[in-house]
Amino acid sequence: MKKKLLFLLLIGSIVVASSCKKIKEATNQNITLTGAEVNLSIASKGTSAQVIELSSTTTTSEIDALIKKEAPSFGLKNVKSLKIKTLTAEITNGSNSTNNFANLEDINAVLEGSGKIFTATYSGTPSANTTKINLTVDSSVDLKDLVSSSSIKYSLKSKIINAITNDLTVKLVAIYDVVVGL
Numbered sequence: 001m002k003k004k005l006l007f008l009l010l011i012g013s014i015v016v017a018s019s020c021k022k023i024k025e026a027t028n029q030n031i032t033l034t035g036a037e038v039n040l041s042i043a044s045k046g047t048s049a050q051v052i053e054l055s056s057t058t059t060t061s062e063i064d065a066l067i068k069k070e071a072p073s074f075g076l077k078n079v080k081s082l083k084i085k086t087l088t089a090e091i092t093n094g095s096n097s098t099n100n101f102a103n104l105e106d107i108n109a110v111l112e113g114s115g116k117i118f119t120a121t122y123s124g125t126p127s128a129n130t131t132k133i134n135l136t137v138d139s140s141v142d143l144k145d146l147v148s149s150s151s152i153k154y155s156l157k158s159k160i161i162n163a164i165t166n167d168l169t170v171k172l173v174a175i176y177d178v179v180v181g182l
Contacts, residue, residue, distance in 0.1 A: 028080060028181035033066045035174040038154045039092070042168040048160045051106060055170070056155035061113065063147045067180060074180040082144045085175045087120040089156065090132040093169035101126040101133055104158040109135050109172055113149030125161065139177070 040055040064076035087109055091100060101107070107122040120135035146152070154172055 028179055029071050029074065031067070031070045031178050031180065032085065033063070033070060033176045033178055035066070035176060036062045038172040040154065040156050040170045040172065042156070042164060042170060044164050044167060045160055046163045051108065051157050051159050054104075054156045054158055054160075056153060058151050058153045061147050061149060061152050063176075067178060071180055076148060078180040078182065079144050079148075080179040080181050081142045082147055082176055082178045083139050083142060084118070084120070084137045085139060085177045087135045087137050087172065087174045088132060089122075089135060090171045090173075091168050092171045094166040095131045095168060096166065097129055098162070099164055099166040099168060100128075101130040102128045103160060103162040103164050105161045106159055107133065107135070108155075108157040110155040110157060111143075111146060111152055112155070113146045113152040116143070116146040116149075118143055118146055143176075 036059070038057065038059060040057055042054045045052075045054070061076075063079075063082070067079070068075050089101075089107070089109060101122075102125060105125045107126075109120045111118045111120075118141060120137045122133050122135050126133055156170060156172070
């Protein structure tokens with residue numbers, strides 16, 4: 001009798017545990033967030049034979065507030081995964097026919113936080129007069145640890161193939177796919 005009772009308790013515990021896990025997984029929400037715009041100032045620069053840092057800035061992470069806006073019951077502590085879906089760079093000031101992304105080759109946008117580094121790339125040289133580019137991102141990389149940092153450093157790096165003769169302002173915008181849950 002005791003063996004039957006223990007067996008039933010064991011089976012009951014397994015059923016309850018798996019049900020709780022399913023309930024917890026059912027509370028997961030997939031949300032898409034557009035990160036805050038990050039503006040970088042690029043001063044006039046001559047050509048370079050190798051990739052150099054054009055500009056960088058450090059900002060506070062806004063991900064927690066963005067999550068709470070889209071899913072009020074959740075916050076950064078509830079993130080199960082966070083991946084960049086797209087990252088764009090756009091020259092918003094200073095561009096003209098001789099000062100734009102066509103001056104650059106092998107453009108990298110680098111995000112750093114919590115000792116983690118993520119790089120998005122644009123290989124090659126954009127066509128003439130290009131003022132907006134979509135950088136290639138590895139959307140399989142989970143950035144939960146990187147964005148949980150209190151601050152994130154954004155850098156723009158590239159080889160300069162034609163001198164930049166105007167100061168440029170470049171806006172970076174990231175779109176994130178986030179899974180939050182209990």
